[in-house]
Amino acid sequence: MSGAFDKKDLKRRMDGAVDALKHEFSGLRTGRASASLLDPVTVTVYGSSMPINQVGSITVPEPRMLAVQVWDQNNVGAVEKAIRNAGIGLNPMIDGQTIRVPVPELNEERRKELTKVAGKYAEQARIAVRNVRRDGMEGLKKLEKDGEIGEDDAKRRADEVQKMTDSTIKEIDSLLEAKEKEIMQV
Known part of the structure; x- marks a missing residue:
């Protein structure tokens, strides 16, 4: 055959x-914070597009908060912009080399x-x-x-x-x- x-x-x-x-x-959020919420986010750094988890580590410090610890200080702005423009309704805030992402009540x-x-x-x-x-x-x-x-x-x-x-x-x-x-x- x-x-x-x-x-x-x-x-x-x-x-x-x-x-x-x-x-x-897994990237569609429900009412609580989960690191997988940021799975659909890709960041343009070093001339190419890569998943957010390749430019920083994502943690859930509180039930309604995500934190992205960006490894390279030069990429903080790009990561913040990528989260904001991902169309997932999140509003990131830069705090040094960490980006805090409050997860609003739905x-x-x-x-x-x-x-x-x-x-x-x-x-x-x-x-x-x-x-x-x-x-x-x-x-x-x-x-x-x-x-x-x-x-x-x-x-x-x-x-x-x-x-x-x-x-x-x-x-x-x-x-x-x-x-x-x-x-x-x-």
Whole structure:
């Protein structure tokens, strides 16, 4: 059988979309401070863009406060600007070589906004999974057309791909539901 259809690879790619979604969700904040809130922040330093955890250490000194200890004094401004412009609703303050990031209480409006963002992330994951499904189906059609597998085999494998797709989308939906609950919890 040629490389046009590899079920393990399709599964790996679908799982990758779910893992990426979990990572995106970890950056969506709920009411309390967590170092992972700053995961989506990338800082432009030394002429390249890098994750914030590569330019400083992130701690949670209090339940509603993050602190970023920037390793190189010259990067403090860039880190502060990156947090401010990350679109995660945080307002950093510079305190020497440390950047203090108060985590505001979530109001109803902000919670709704965050559930919309979570919904967008989930939709991107669903699209990624459907793209993997399409690749798998195209691979099967090609194998069948080239005479490498029969019609029944192609149909059976297409059903497997569809089942894999359905279960992955179901997982994405339940992750979204859990995240929305967590965000709306006061």
